[in-house]
Amino acid sequence: MSPVARCILLACLVLPLAGCEGVQSVLSPEGLSARRIALLAHVLFIGGAVILVGIVALTALSIYGGAGWRNRLASEKIVIGGGIVFPVVVLTALLVYGLAVTRVGGTDRAGPDALRIAVVGERWWWRVIYTDADGRRFESANEIRIPTGRPVELALTTADVIHSFWVPKLAGKLDMIPGRTNYQTVVAEVPGVSRGQCAEYCGGAHALMSFFVVAMPPDEFEAWLVREAGPAAAPGGAAASQGRQLFLRGGCGACHKVRGTPANGAIGPDLTHVGGRLSIAAATLETSPQAFARWIAENQHIKPENLMPPFRIFADDELDALATYLTSLR
């Protein structure tokens, strides 16, 4: 094999491994719970591989090792020991280890020092409700910010159908079931961005129902929380002012809330600080003025069946003004 061909082959073999890195991989855990799952998975993979190699070796021995080896391997002791005792012991040990390492039977509720965030699955986005130090509740959407090193208890509910909340880098998946609240406590160990998504088919736009979790150092998080709890910034500049005017008169406030303005809708995502989020439309588009403009007019093409009607009534300059305004809501 030529060196070039060898390099290409190597690249082809290594390429899939790149999928194990990144913002949404169970194999690069950054949270306590995810780390336990990853540890269990590695024990399983390595243990399984060792047993597989052993079985292959014994098979080879029985084929090429001659009659003596075949007789010995066919003895009653080996059959009982390898066929019954060994699996029972190994699987029992694995079960006990698995239950212990993932803390099955322990509480999913966090202690009193935990941060509590409510997440509501909606078709097809995530309503995120924070409670600040004074007990005031305020909403955000499609992005959850948490402090590192501190338990965060997520109260998971749904507004409509069954969804499933899954941030592979932080924890396992947990269903959001109509009529009940499921709790998941996560601890992010390092600052960073994780991507999560709905892991239970929930209708037309299910595949585009994702979100980001941003873990921040505790002091940065506290500062962010204070900003996030506050009202929207007043628009700076003529374009943003025109955008705000269009937003209010165009009826956007019927579904969306922008705190500090008359827009008080509760149907769609709270947009008070939408410009500061990594993505819009449940991690469908990266936040940018162009993305806002496209979303307003073309959202049914970008995310078919989503519950927002397409607003193709705005001229290009009006869309630009709206986009400028929304981007300024940091």
Next chain:
Amino acid sequence: MAWRRGALWVGGTLVALALGGLLFAASGIYNVAARSGHFDVTTWVIELVLRRSVALHARSAEAPNLDDIDRIRLGAAHFQGGCAPCHGAPGTARNPIVKGMLPVPPDLARAAETWSEKELFWIVRNGLKYTGMPAWSAPTREDEVWSVVAFLRRLPTMDTAGYRALAEGEAEPAVAQRAGWSPELLRCGRCHDTSDRPSASQLVPRLAGQSARYFAAALRAYKDEWRPSGIMQPIAAELDEAAIDRLAEQYARLPGLVGTAPTALADDLSQGRSIATAGVPEAGIPACLSCHASGYGLYPRLIGQSAAYIRQQLHLFQAGQREQTVLGQIMTPVARRLNDRQIQEVADFLASSGREPPGGDLSP
């Protein structure tokens, strides 16, 4: 051998007939003049085919309430503009030009009695081949076709005065004398509200005070056939751009529909009020007035609009009949989240709010 000879005879005769027929058609001997009429036997065959065909095809139609006076009035108003020119009307004889047609369009005061409601519906909706009777220009608007049927049922018992009152509106002569009215405005005023009187039917929308941008957009949607209506499309098709803008300006200046949220409200309408002002968030229904009283000119003003019209349009939205326009694409998913009771309540609320006494002037 005998059957073979017989078959040869039959086949030969058929070929000879076909060739003869072709020769006859190609020769030009047959007279297609409307003046020359049909043989009695031809007329008999044509009528047999017509009656049987209509009876068979009309079986599946489902009639709504045809005694609804607003439906009858709407049908009468359309009849006057759309049907009477050929069919005549009480007090108006058919034009001599029309009498030269073959067949002559029947006087519906009598002919309508010989057809059932379903058959009338089928004929008005689909037209009749070889007769000059056109199909309804917006076939999806069965509600409009039924309003014509509702009127046709009443027509045989109607005298000239009764017809005039129904189809033209009692104030017509007074309205027509008003100085400064453009001809197209006079035409609108035959069905729609004027400063003197309300619309001819609750199914005809109130236009006084409507936002000029929305008004013009609606007329252009009819003109470009984006918004289906067998009644409005033919009227809008005859309006040029300048006339549309002029009408929009004139109606916008009249006092009527209100563009801001009302303050004083009746208690019994609280449910409709709640939907209009706060929506039903758990059902995904936004507050109507967030758009319809926001001051954004492209959205129609609805406060003071006729309840029957709002109900009917919401049902049309639900059926996807207004999805062709950019405005309809916004409203369609919203309308589909409303149930019939909510539609009734919110329409009653919007209709009863913000009514202003008639007044003002339509002259430019």
